[in-house]
Amino acid sequence: EVQLVESGGGLVKPGGSLRLSCAASGFTFSSYSMKWVRQAPGKGLEWVSSISSTSSYIYHADSVRGRFTISRDNAKNSLFLQMNSLRAEDTAVYYCARAPLGAFWYLDSWGQGTLVTVSS
Amino acid sequence: QSALTQPASVSGSPGQSITISCTGTSSDIGGYNLVSWYQQHPGKAPKLMIYEGTKRPSGISDRFSGSKSGNTASLTISGLQAEDEADYHCCSYAGSTTLVFGGGTKLTVL
Numbered sequence: 026e027v028q029l030v031e032s033g034g035g036l037v038k039p040g041g042s043l044r045l046s047c048a049a050s051g052f053t054f055s056s057y058s059m060k061w062v063r064q065a066p067g068k069g070l071e072w073v074s075s076i077s078s079t080s081s082y083i084y085h086a087d088s089v090r091g092r093f094t095i096s097r098d099n100a101k102n103s104l105f106l107q108m109n110s111l112r113a114e115d116t117a118v119y120y121c122a123r124a125p126l127g128a129f130w131y132l133d134s135w136g137q138g139t140l141v142t143v144s145s
Numbered sequence: 146q147s148a149l150t151q152p153a154s155v156s157g158s159p160g161q162s163i164t165i166s167c168t169g170t171s172s173d174i175g176g177y178n179l180v181s182w183y184q185q186h187p188g189k190a191p192k193l194m195i196y197e198g199t200k201r202p203s204g205i206s207d208r209f210s211g212s213k214s215g216n217t218a219s220l221t222i223s224g225l226q227a228e229d230e231a232d233y234h235c236c237s238y239a240g241s242t243t244l245v246f247g248g249g250t251k252l253t254v255l
Contacts, residue, residue: 060244062191069148069248070183070191070234084242120190130238131181133202135190 027051027134029121034139041111041143047104047121047136055079055099058124060132061106063117063141073119074106075129089115111143149174149235149247156253162223165250167235168216173245175216179238182211182220185249186231194233195220222252230254 033045045061061073074095075084083095094107104121118140122132150168157163167174167182174180178198183191193202195211198218208223218237222229235247 062246069151070236070246071148072236072244072246075242082242086243122191128196129242130177130179130244131193131196131236132183132191133193133196135192137190 027123029123029134029136031119031121031136031139034119034141036142036144037111038145039112039143042107042109043111043141045106045108045119045121045139045141049102049104049121049123052123052134054102056126058129059095059097059104060122060124061095061104062120062122062132062135063115064120064138065114065117068117071117075124076104108141111141113143115141116143117141147245149237149245151233151235151247151250153248154251154253156255157222157225158255159225159227161225162221163225163252165220165222165233165235165252167218167220167237167247169218169237169245170216173216173237173239174213174218176240177238178213180211180213180218181236182209183234183236184229184231185234191234225254227254 028050030048060075076095092110118138120138123134125133182195185191239245
């Protein structure tokens with residue numbers, strides 16, 4: 026069974042930093058592209074970042090480019106999101122999600138999410 | 146990238162059919178047959194219901210179907226059931242490896 030478990034969320038002050046982690050199991054993590062998607066309270070979903078299976082390709086949404094960095098450790102079956110210079114508008118539940126083999130335009134498995142709150 | 150446009154809410158009675166629309170532009174929905182739909186119950190993770198516009202993942206009921214016309218995609222749920230009550234999110238590929246989502250639609254089963 027595919028499992029994605031996020032951790033690392035919490036309360037942080039504006040301008041602060043946080044590192045999210047996503048532990049993957051139940052599939053060959055190193056073969057799959059992965060993404061972070063967030064959902065602000067009461068709002069829709071927003072794609073944040075993508076990373077290819079070997080980390081050769083990395084993309085970030087305009088809203089986070091230059092502040093967030095996605096990375097992965099295939100030996101540890103883990104996905105990360107380093108978030109710097111956090112703003113109030115970054116407050117959201119952050120989900121890690123898997124793109125199916127050979128496709129990056131949809132997400133076939135999602136974690137339960139971790140809440141990030143940016144507030145003074 | 147602007148978000149796709151979905152109605153905030155739709156409702157239907159058990160057994161009826163409902164359709165949720167998702168409107169974008171020629172740069173996303175209209176330019177690709179790569180729309181996906183996700184179901185999200187309160188406090189839960191999103192679940193893939195439709196991909197590549199019309200395809201259902203294994204295990205998803207055939208009561209769920211997807212379609213597209215021009216810059217608008219649609220999700221139809223037939224034979225509404227109480228457990229279908231949830232939020233539904235559309236998503237489209239928008240070029241340059243980016244994805245754009247809609248604002249979500251709350252489905253109420255009366």
